[in-house]
Amino acid sequence: MVGSPVIALYITICCLAFVMSKIIISFLLYKRWARKRRIIEDSSSGGRMVVFRSPAAQSLSTKAFMKKTMKLSNKDIIGSGGFGTVYMLTLDDKTAFAVKRLNKGNKDTDRGFERELHAMGDIKHRNIVSLHGYYIAAQFNLLVYELMPNGSLDTLLHGKSSKQKPLDWPTRHRIAVGAARGISYLHHDCIPHIIHRDIKSSNILLDRNMEARVSDFGLATLMHADQTHVSTIVAGTFGYLAPEYFDTGRATTKGDVYSFGVVLLELLTGKRPTDESFIEEGTKLVTWVKDVVKDERQEQAVDSTLSCYPTEEVKEAFRIAEKCLDSDPSKRPAMVAVLKMLEQISSPIN
Numbered sequence: 001m002v003g004s005p006v007i008a009l010y011i012t013i014c015c016l017a018f019v020m021s022k023i024i025i026s027f028l029l030y031k032r033w034a035r036k037r038r039i040i041e042d043s044s045s046g047g048r049m050v051v052f053r054s055p056a057a058q059s060l061s062t063k064a065f066m067k068k069t070m071k072l073s074n075k076d077i078i079g080s081g082g083f084g085t086v087y088m089l090t091l092d093d094k095t096a097f098a099v100k101r102l103n104k105g106n107k108d109t110d111r112g113f114e115r116e117l118h119a120m121g122d123i124k125h126r127n128i129v130s131l132h133g134y135y136i137a138a139q140f141n142l143l144v145y146e147l148m149p150n151g152s153l154d155t156l157l158h159g160k161s162s163k164q165k166p167l168d169w170p171t172r173h174r175i176a177v178g179a180a181r182g183i184s185y186l187h188h189d190c191i192p193h194i195i196h197r198d199i200k201s202s203n204i205l206l207d208r209n210m211e212a213r214v215s216d217f218g219l220a221t222l223m224h225a226d227q228t229h230v231s232t233i234v235a236g237t238f239g240y241l242a243p244e245y246f247d248t249g250r251a252t253t254k255g256d257v258y259s260f261g262v263v264l265l266e267l268l269t270g271k272r273p274t275d276e277s278f279i280e281e282g283t284k285l286v287t288w289v290k291d292v293v294k295d296e297r298q299e300q301a302v303d304s305t306l307s308c309y310p311t312e313e314v315k316e317a318f319r320i321a322e323k324c325l326d327s328d329p330s331k332r333p334a335m336v337a338v339l340k341m342l343e344q345i346s347s348p349i350n
């Protein structure tokens, strides 16, 4: 029976190795979890900064960041919306962030608010604006986003600056594809799936390469109705809301598809969905374009600043927008199908 002590030794070694591997795996998982976020207590203001781990967010944990944040003033404002004011915060020549100051909600909602923010911080995609961290204080909350140097699609299309060059067709097409890819990622690849609820041209931002990035997802539900401005009812913005939303009040992925269809029309016509000329004529962008497409008169609807464009590609983009704007949500294509159709119009330069 020489074998038994040897077998016993083998079994002991195997058991020890098994237990050791479990301990090591647990330790590594704990380290990963602890590393995922960093919390900095700011005793001077009683606030708390939470930074999600990413190379770009390293500088957020510095005292310099906190100091500069507290000094933000009107001259740093780059935009404002229904949820608050957006500031540009420059740390050095290479590092800048967009800081959104949210008017403070109910203290009891902070827990749910933070949980949602963590879900938003986990999302990393080339067509979604990253949330790097947030700051919670007694009077206000701050959200720290990646800075988008080329601003919003809304400003690019409707801005009044004389220095602004009109967008050419390849750029418009590329923006449409990028935005569709970002929304498609939220709808189909995130678990749980995410409904944006407030797709509009001011929530499509442009990075330094003019790549479209979807921003503000989740905020429409995070904030309370009474904190949003007049153009927002519960979630969403007039002119972009799907018709069924007024009956059901329910946000759906097909509602996002409708809002994206409106953005696509904006890219094609250069007109806001709430353009005054439509109100005067008792119509609206969506109804007007539907008639134009039915009569094959798309050329009349194309943005007058778009001097040279491939007619067939533009016509196809109108047809895709029309599908997104079907009054029956079940007939609208899913966002992944919209993306595919847009990609097939022509191959955008990537």
Ligand SMILES: Nc1ncnc2c1ncn2[C@@H]1O[C@H](COP(=O)(O)OP(=O)(O)OP(=O)(O)O)[C@@H](O)[C@H]1O
Residues within 6 Å of the ligand: 078, 079, 080, 081, 082, 083, 084, 085, 086, 098, 100, 129, 145, 146, 147, 148, 149, 151, 152, 154, 155, 198, 202, 203, 205, 215, 216, 232, 237
């Ligand atoms: N990450 C960012 N980088 C650069 N500019 C930004 C960024 N986030 C927002 N902005 C600018 O600030 C403006 C206001 O943004 P904000 O999200 O607060 O409001 P909105 O989208 O216009 O309206 P609402 O609050 O109703 O959604 C944007 O239109 C954009 O010009």
